[in-house]
Amino acid sequence: MSAPRNIILGVTGSIAAYKAAELASLLTKQGAVVHTVMTADALRFITPLPFKTLTRQPVVTDLYAEDEGWKPTHIRLADEADLLLIAPATANCLAKLAHGLADDALTCIALALNPRAKILLAPAMNGKMWLHPATQANVATLQARGAEFIGPEAGMLSCGYEGVGRLWPVADVARRAAELTS
Numbered sequence: 001m002s003a004p005r006n007i008i009l010g011v012t013g014s015i016a017a018y019k020a021a022e023l024a025s026l027l028t029k030q031g032a033v034v035h036t037v038m039t040a041d042a043l044r045f046i047t048p049l050p051f052k053t054l055t056r057q058p059v060v061t062d063l064y065a066e067d068e069g070w071k072p073t074h075i076r077l078a079d080e081a082d083l084l085l086i087a088p089a090t091a092n093c094l095a096k097l098a099h100g101l102a103d104d105a106l107t108c109i110a111l112a113l114n115p116r117a118k119i120l121l122a123p124a125m126n127g128k129m130w131l132h133p134a135t136q137a138n139v140a141t142l143q144a145r146g147a148e149f150i151g152p153e154a155g156m157l158s159c160g161y162e163g164v165g166r167l168w169p170v171a172d173v174a175r176r177a178a179e180l181t182s
């Protein structure tokens, strides 16, 4: 039997953050060990409790809340990851990743990620945010570095507008995560 795959599930401050709990459950049922890392803004939308319970793993919400041992948690997670999956990924998060900012646990992990790990990004945002040239340039930068995007899809957005910006269905995101870690 092969070793379980380590997935870091980054959750950022989008209204779609609640859907990430279902995604965490699906990934865990697929046999992955899921380490959820939430940004400060994600905590405005959903608490760590569903993720901790569904994945049976501690949830990282604070860069400085270190577990036992000498190695910083974010470096340990970055070393051990097979996949960094950020769902939902905000426009802000994509900008930080594209420009190499490292001001929280998630972005530190992204920069310190071992070269074996794949990156899968599932954006969710207002359609104008998605189509903004700044966001599209950030997407192109990240794709050129090897990150894969899944979505967003078109439809009715929670901000009240129609457009491209909905989180891709989480069952499909989980399926792609499984393919990337098989």
Ligand SMILES: Cc1cc2nc3c(=O)[nH]c(=O)nc-3n(C[C@H](O)[C@H](O)[C@H](O)COP(=O)(O)O)c2cc1C
Binding pocket: 011, 012, 013, 014, 015, 016, 039, 040, 041, 042, 089, 090, 091, 092, 093, 124, 125, 126, 129
């Ligand atoms: C109600 C509400 C919903 C939001 N939804 C989104 C969203 O879906 N996508 C997005 O990019 N930003 C969204 N934002 C803005 C982000 O929360 C904001 O850019 C934040 O700084 C993101 O931080 P993070 O990327 O560190 O999680 C929303 C803000 C509010 C108040």
